[in-house]
Amino acid sequence: MLQIKARIISNKRCKGNYRHCIVNAKSLAKASNPGQFLNIRVSDGLKPFLRRPFSVHNINGSNLEILYEVAGEGTKLLADKNPGEYLDIIGPLGHGFDCRQEANRQTILIGGGIGIAPLLFLSRKIKSKNKIALIGARTKSQVLCEKEFRSLGCDVKIATDDGSAGFKGRVTALLKKVLQANRPTGQQVTIYACGPRSMLKAVCSIAMQNNIPAQVSLEEHMSCGIGACLGCVIKTRKGLERVCKEGPVFNREDLTWGKNEN
Numbered sequence: 602m603l604q605i606k607a608r609i610i611s612n613k614r615c616k617g618n619y620r621h622c623i624v625n626a627k628s629l630a631k632a633s634n635p636g637q638f639l640n641i642r643v644s645d646g647l648k649p650f651l652r653r654p655f656s657v658h659n660i661n662g663s664n665l666e667i668l669y670e671v672a673g674e675g676t677k678l679l680a681d682k683n684p685g686e687y688l689d690i691i692g693p694l695g696h697g698f699d700c701r702q703e704a705n706r707q708t709i710l711i712g713g714g715i716g717i718a719p720l721l722f723l724s725r726k727i728k729s730k731n732k733i734a735l736i737g738a739r740t741k742s743q744v745l746c747e748k749e750f751r752s753l754g755c756d757v758k759i760a761t762d763d764g765s766a767g768f769k770g771r772v773t774a775l776l777k778k779v780l781q782a783n784r785p786t787g788q789q790v791t792i793y794a795c796g797p798r799s800m801l802k803a804v805c806s807i808a809m810q811n812n813i814p815a816q817v818s819l820e821e822h823m824s825c826g827i828g829a830c831l832g833c834v835i836k837t838r839k840g841l842e843r844v845c846k847e848g849p850v851f852n853r854e855d856l857t858w859g860k861n862e863n
């Protein structure tokens with residue numbers, strides 16, 4: 602785990618409320634693996650007191666990229682930062698995706714909204730030649746990273762709630778459709794997902810019904826981000842686990858989604 606001051610190279614609006622930030626952070630870029638996250642101090646003052654967690658979206662040489670949604674106070678402050686300013690970053694944190702799967706396995710990456718953020722870096726690291734990226738968004742203008750996934754050789758499929766682009770409906774309904782279409786080939790599949798909790802729960806249930814391994818990245822609320830405060834503990838089949846330390850990526854069979862969970 603490192604703590605560095607990273608110089609902002611750019612911090613631009615990409616679509617709607619979404620922003621793309623590039624920082625120069627050689628040591629962090631070298632140490633980061635897909636699914637790990639960074640805890641960023643968004644202000645020099647005491648407000649907000651807590652750092653904000655963001656997934657590593659991409660690495661390009663010594664530059665590290667994050668993709669974020671302006672959601673509240675902290676992300677608004679982050680959006681106001683200009684190139685040349687510095688960000689205090691702790692990372693890489695947490696346990697990321699296990700991407701050591703065989704090249705002949707089919708990979709399905711599924712992201713809902715800003716949940717697509719960690720999947721681009723993952724897609725670059727996965728050796729599989731058969732990658733499908735399912736991108737879920739409310740509407741066409743909020744579809745993220747379509748071009749980037751295509752340029753990495755992914756077969757990109759989009760689902761929008763209002764049908765303005767791609768499949769009309771939830772990205773999990775699109776996942777079911779894709780699995781049905783693929784079943785005759787009998788190819789081994791692994792699913793990687795990030796997005797809202799309800800989406801991840803549905804992904805795990807579909808993966809279980811189809812007997813497919815799935816790794817999902819949870820975006821629980823966090824305080825310390827380094828395993829010390831126990832503010833992000835969830836109940837898993839292995840016992841109580843910290844999303845910031847044992848996660849944020851979990852195997853679907855370890856998650857209970859139970860009432861008593863967090």
Ligand SMILES: Cc1cc2nc3c(=O)[nH]c(=O)nc-3n(C[C@H](O)[C@H](O)[C@H](O)COP(=O)(O)OP(=O)(O)OC[C@H]3O[C@@H](n4cnc5c(N)ncnc54)[C@H](O)[C@@H]3O)c2cc1C
Pocket residue numbers: 638649653654655656657667668669670671672673674675676677715718719819820821822823849
């Ligand atoms: C491991 C991890 C990785 C993440 N990666 C990214 C990323 O790559 N890009 C990105 O945009 N966001 C990511 N998030 C979520 C991001 O951390 C929150 O959106 C951010 O902290 C909100 O801060 P804020 O001060 O702007 O909003 P706040 O004022 O704190 O909250 C604004 C709204 O967002 C909700 N919110 C706050 N934190 C979370 C959270 N962790 N999960 C879900 N809802 C939340 C609040 O309930 C509230 O409704 C990640 C979270 C985790 C735990």
Ligand code: FES
Pocket residue numbers: 822823824825826827828829830831832833834843844845846
């Ligand atoms: S956020 Fe403190 S233990 Fe996870």
